[in-house]
Amino acid sequence: MSAAADIEVLPNAERLAETAAHQFVAAANTAIEAHGKFTVALSGGSTPRKVYARLATEPFVSNLDWSRVHFFWGDERCVAPNHQASNFRMARETLLDHVPVVEANKHRIHGEDDPAEAALSYERILRRVFRTPIGPPRSAPLARIDLVLLGLGNDGHTASLFPNGASLRASDQWVTAEYVHAVSMWRVTLTATVINAAAEVVFIASGSAKADIVRQVLQGPYRPHELPAQLIAPADGRLRWLLDASAAAELRRDAR
Ligand code: 6PG
Numbered sequence: 001m002s003a004a005a006d007i008e009v010l011p012n013a014e015r016l017a018e019t020a021a022h023q024f025v026a027a028a029n030t031a032i033e034a035h036g037k038f039t040v041a042l043s044g045g046s047t048p049r050k051v052y053a054r055l056a057t058e059p060f061v062s063n064l065d066w067s068r069v070h071f072f073w074g075d076e077r078c079v080a081p082n083h084q085a086s087n088f089r090m091a092r093e094t095l096l097d098h099v100p101v102v103e104a105n106k107h108r109i110h111g112e113d114d115p116a117e118a119a120l121s122y123e124r125i126l127r128r129v130f131r132t133p134i135g136p137p138r139s140a141p142l143a144r145i146d147l148v149l150l151g152l153g154n155d156g157h158t159a160s161l162f163p164n165g166a167s168l169r170a171s172d173q174w175v176t177a178e179y180v181h182a183v184s185m186w187r188v189t190l191t192a193t194v195i196n197a198a199a200e201v202v203f204i205a206s207g208s209a210k211a212d213i214v215r216q217v218l219q220g221p222y223r224p225h226e227l228p229a230q231l232i233a234p235a236d237g238r239l240r241w242l243l244d245a246s247a248a249a250e251l252r253r254d255a256r
Contacts, residue, residue, distance in 0.1 A: 044087030045151035056098035075160035076109035078186035115177035137197030139236035156227035160189035192231040215250040
């Protein structure tokens with residue numbers, strides 16, 4: 001991996017969620033102070049879910065001007081927004097319904113639409129918001145996502161960048177749609193190109209079931225097509241890993 005990863009190990013899942021919530025609010029206030037708004041791409045999954053639920057409580061609710069936050073999604077399942085598998089629904093139920101977010105600032109991926117259409121329209125929104133009508137993302141304020149939250153799948157996927165998927169090779173696109181056989185569904189995802197342009201990327205992984213894949217991704221051979229999480233190396237941004245002790249259990253201490 002090219003970007004040195006900043007790894008923080010917390011004692012348990014609750015402290016992990018609390019730390020991630022603090023870092024979210026800190027990144028948000030820094031971005032709002034610097035350029036008037038905060039753009040964040042949320043992840044799906046059970047681990048990020050705990051972070052959103054913690055963000056929807058004090059002191060985090062009061063410590064951030066939520067009207068300045070623009071929400072995006074790192075990926076979406078191609079289902080309706082009220083479907084139980086929807087990442088938008090999960091974020092809405094755990095966080096967005098509990099903080100004063102501006103409706104127009106929720107930029108969800110339209111999982112209910114034709115996947116290719118949903119990917120195209122989402123890329124158009126990103127290019128409009130980040131003022132980059134053509135070409136690669138620019139690592140400049142207001143031209144890139146301030147914070148991308150990512151989970152880690154047990155197979156090394158992140159967002160909906162799955163092993164050996166076509167999306168891994170879509171370097172000119174910001175968003176792709178792909179039928180993912182591993183989960184038997186269509187997915188829409190940010191590409192590594194967009195994620196790596198972000199100001200900050202934070203992986204969140206918890207539990208002993210993640211220990212082996214965390215070790216493979218962080219300390220194993222670099223094989224990004226089998227381990228797409230290894231593609232994530234912000235070109236001009238910060239990369240952090242927030243782990244609980246169980247997920248970090250197989251990491252060599254000297255290399256943390
Ligand atoms: C999704 C996520 C996916 C998730 C990982 C980890 O849509 O499912 O974007 O990348 O973050 O699968 O999920 P867990 O935290 O539930 O293990």
